[in-house]
Amino acid sequence: VNGPEPGRSVWVDGRRVAVAEARIPLADPAVQSGTGLFETLAVEGGRMLDLPRHLERLRRGAARLGIPVPAGDAVDRATRSATAETPEGWLKILLTGGGRWYVFGGTIDPTEIGREVSAVLLPWRCSSRGPLVGIKSLSYGASRAGLDEAARRGADEGLWRNERGLLTEACAANLFVVRRGRLRTAAEREGILPGIVRSRVLEAASGLGLVAHTGKLRVPQLRAADEAFLTSSVRGVRPLVRVDGRSVGQGVAGPVTRRLAARVAELRREV
């Protein structure tokens, strides 16, 4: 999910324009310094999944960056119009440091949702104590570099480690491992973006009676995992079956991952 697709519409500060006309002034801090925020939601059958949680995260990030948030009803109208135009796929809300906002939708190959994926450990280290930790910022260049590195090495995703060598997350997803039926994922303090589907997995685990630990996540725990999976709003729960070319567990989607994926999908569809 990179940008708007040719032939669709973009709602610019609530006004609909063609994608080809959707521009942003060079002077906006989004362009000059990557100052701004975004959210990307899944859209299914004309419904946005977890919209309130995405809007809440957007508001929290905007408050931290000192960016004004547009009126809720204007955003509501734009997101509903965009979802009506693109009822299957994704919807993105982009808020700039200059106070401009853009809403647009796009499609996704449905086989991408929930499919088995591979990852590599990234050679870099992220900081758990940076000023933008926990914010879905437009200064997304490090994630972009990580995805490029993963693609270069033939993998779908790249896994980050923080300054202590602890696993944190993937470039555009959170990471879970399963060992003997127990779930483990990095705590927020380790330097992650607290994903909406990550929170849904923790809810689902609780409902299913699974033990879930949020804390430190070490590379050997991933190597020794029975199962692992990635979570993201648009692609949902994806079994992580290979890391650095080696199988995770049996190298296929595991039973705990499948149960959680099914339960998360139910939770997200509840109105």
Added chain:
Amino acid sequence: VNGPEPGRSVWVDGRRVAVAEARIPLADPAVQSGTGLFETLAVEGGRMLDLPRHLERLRRGAARLGIPVPAGDAVDRATRSATAETPEGWLKILLTGGGRWYVFGGTIDPTEIGREVSAVLLPWRCSSRGPLVGIKSLSYGASRAGLDEAARRGADEGLWRNERGLLTEACAANLFVVRRGRLRTAAEREGILPGIVRSRVLEAASGLGLVAHTGKLRVPQLRAADEAFLTSSVRGVRPLVRVDGRSVGQGVAGPVTRRLAARVAELRREV
């Protein structure tokens, strides 16, 4: 130096337009993910200072990010036109992940150049091993947050520490300390942007017979410094006279700083 100034021109892919017309497509990776680069140069009497070094750094960064660089003669023409329009101040070259490039100039209050400044230690930690270390990336949100934090605390600049607590640089400048006539600044491997004026200071020190150490720079070394200064292309060598409200050395521009500033200014003006 944030963005283009009202009433001036912007050269968009080499074509001149009014600032108000200078826009960038929403789909460009610069907007979607802060993927791109920039350089900001000083302009004095219609001359760009250290242009070859800035272009070399831009090329190096573009190669690392896989972004195509525009033809040298087109960039030459645009920068010369922008400098003719704004012969005193600064010039910015902005290169987007979509391969678009923008050149524009702006003014600066001349008393800002070389003036005494204050700083605060930032509460965050940067990573010395991130994928964008050493690149002047459009994903500049962390620097922006640091400058905002400094302003909130009544200071001109914010000083970063890396994951080991070592001082690295300011948000938009490099940092030097002077103790008993010896210079010290963070090595590149500690996670800095290797500034053009930083390299000029190291040259000037060598020419003046001053010992300069690039390596680890610790907070107590700053607290115990006789002098400290910040370096940046547009603002030059600025004495750092207060940190967290306490005087550095005598709390005024020191003799080593003044000698270096004068010599750096000469070096940068040589043709």
